[in-house]
Amino acid sequence: MRISVIGCGYLGAVHAACMAKLGHDVVGVDVDADKVALLSSGRAPFFEPGLPELLEETMATGRLRFTTDLAEVAGAQVHFVCVGTPQKQREYAADMRFVDAAVEGVLPHLAPGDVLVGKSTVPVGTAERIAERLAEVQPEASLVWNPEFLREGFAVQDTLHPDRLVYGIPEGPDGPHAQAVLDEVYATPLADGTPQVVTDFATAQLVKVAANSFLATKISFINAMAELCEATGADVTQLADAIGHDARIGRRFLNAGLGFGGGCLPKDIRAFMARAGELGADQALSFLREVDAINMRRRVRMVDLAREVCDGSIVGRKVAVLGAAFKPNSDDVRDSPALSVAAQMALQGASVVVTDPEAVANAERAWPSLTFAATPQEAAAGADVVVLATEWAEYRDLDPHAFGEVVAGKRIVDGRNVLDPGKWRSAGWVYRALGRP
Ligand code: UDX
Numbered sequence: 001m002r003i004s005v006i007g008c009g010y011l012g013a014v015h016a017a018c019m020a021k022l023g024h025d026v027v028g029v030d031v032d033a034d035k036v037a038l039l040s041s042g043r044a045p046f047f048e049p050g051l052p053e054l055l056e057e058t059m060a061t062g063r064l065r066f067t068t069d070l071a072e073v074a075g076a077q078v079h080f081v082c083v084g085t086p087q088k089q090r091e092y093a094a095d096m097r098f099v100d101a102a103v104e105g106v107l108p109h110l111a112p113g114d115v116l117v118g119k120s121t122v123p124v125g126t127a128e129r130i131a132e133r134l135a136e137v138q139p140e141a142s143l144v145w146n147p148e149f150l151r152e153g154f155a156v157q158d159t160l161h162p163d164r165l166v167y168g169i170p171e172g173p174d175g176p177h178a179q180a181v182l183d184e185v186y187a188t189p190l191a192d193g194t195p196q197v198v199t200d201f202a203t204a205q206l207v208k209v210a211a212n213s214f215l216a217t218k219i220s221f222i223n224a225m226a227e228l229c230e231a232t233g234a235d236v237t238q239l240a241d242a243i244g245h246d247a248r249i250g251r252r253f254l255n256a257g258l259g260f261g262g263g264c265l266p267k268d269i270r271a272f273m274a275r276a277g278e279l280g281a282d283q284a285l286s287f288l289r290e291v292d293a294i295n296m297r298r299r300v301r302m303v304d305l306a307r308e309v310c311d312g313s314i315v316g317r318k319v320a321v322l323g324a325a326f327k328p329n330s331d332d333v334r335d336s337p338a339l340s341v342a343a344q345m346a347l348q349g350a351s352v353v354v355t356d357p358e359a360v361a362n363a364e365r366a367w368p369s370l371t372f373a374a375t376p377q378e379a380a381a382g383a384d385v386v387v388l389a390t391e392w393a394e395y396r397d398l399d400p401h402a403f404g405e406v407v408a409g410k411r412i413v414d415g416r417n418v419l420d421p422g423k424w425r426s427a428g429w430v431y432r433a434l435g436r437p
Pocket residue numbers: 148149150151152153212215219252253254255256257258259260261262263264265326327328
């Protein structure tokens with residue numbers, strides 16, 4: 001099929017390459033000329049495991065190209081809207097400018113029978129609004145709301161082998177046509193047995209924010225338990241293992257620590273609260289305020305722990321922060337808990353050096369006032385305390401004996417509960433972690 005993908009960020013670039021991998025003829029469009037130039041030369045504009053190889057493979061087939069010219073979507077039958085919906089400045093609500101611009105840009109190029117597909121995470125009601133515009137401009141085209149659930153770091157795998165496909169389709173005769181077209185797009189994953197939920201617009205839009213709210217709640221639940229563990233001397237990692245054995249609870253997404261960040265979970269739960277308020281249903285989501293507050297408290301607690309191991313003050317102390325990305329296997333620093341902690345400590349008078357295997361360039365752009373180093377050894381040279389903030393494999397695997405040689409004081413605060421306390425303590429380190437004795 002001929003497909004266009006509008007927006008080539010963490011979602012769209014991967015989606016475009018994966019659609020080409022599934023055998024389709026794809027054009028990816030983005031307003032950022034530098035990004036398009038990189039993608040056109042077969043290079044990924046951000047770190048995502050497997051994407052460079054996939055770009056190389058699919059570009060070589062001639063079935064994938066990138067452009068800044070939105071007019072080139074003409075001729076495609078299916079158009080995926082993959083632009084961002086960041087949080088508005090000084091408000092919880094989502095900023096819909098990019099979605100609105102993408103839709104208005106693509107509308108004049110739609111032909112009868114075309115299907116416009118929304119993948120961006122949007123406030124419920126957006127699809128209905130876009131469908132009305134579509135009916136005005138090209139009544140013979142139709143809209144499907146098809147939310148995306150990919151995780152950064154696993155984006156290629158999640159797109160090629162999704163755990164479910166959700167379609168919000170229009171009422172009336174357009175619905176079956178739109179569904180049939182999208183079924184053809186996803187013929188391979190559907191043949192693999194991917195579960196499919198076909199529903200209305202409102203449900204499809206809510207599925208995405210409901211899923212992210214549940215995940216955020218699960219993380220904040222275990223982090224609330226970590227606060228109780230800190231108050232009682234209990235161990236939150238053992239608590240999580242024990243409750244996780246109950247299949248109804250499950251162990252995944254129960255890792256206590258610095259909490260969630262990134263370009264999705266924090267802004268999605270806030271936008272969901274804002275939308276619920278507009279709908280007069282704000283009480284239904286008031287618990288998400290607490291989820292958000294628990295999450296943000298972990299960052300403060302992390303700084304307090306660093307202060308505790310430094311005998312009550314971090315002023316003038318040398319701090320090495322391992323990790324800048326919001327999670328491992330990503331270079332994304334949007335709302336990164338690691339950078340939030342690093343910046344707080346710097347503002348409180350510590351001398352902070354941050355390292356990350358992939359995210360230093362992005363982190364430097366976001367926080368030019370922080371100091372960065374290429375390796376954990378460089379960051380920790382002469383450090384009084386080491387703070388593990390993002391659980392990259394190479395930080396989990398650090399040898400406490402060799403690493404102890406580079407620091408000035410063997411003090412480590414494990415913000416992700418991934419180090420073996422016994423191993424580090426027996427190598428002479430003071431080891432502290434969130435929610436552990
Ligand atoms: C998330 C959703 O998982 C995905 O389905 C949606 O499409 C987009 O948002 P992503 O932002 O890539 O994906 O990251 P995710 O793996 O969900 O992690 C989010 C944050 O939670 C990270 O900062 C991570 O470190 C943190 N986290 C995750 C925990 O603190 N504990 C956990 O147990 C799991």
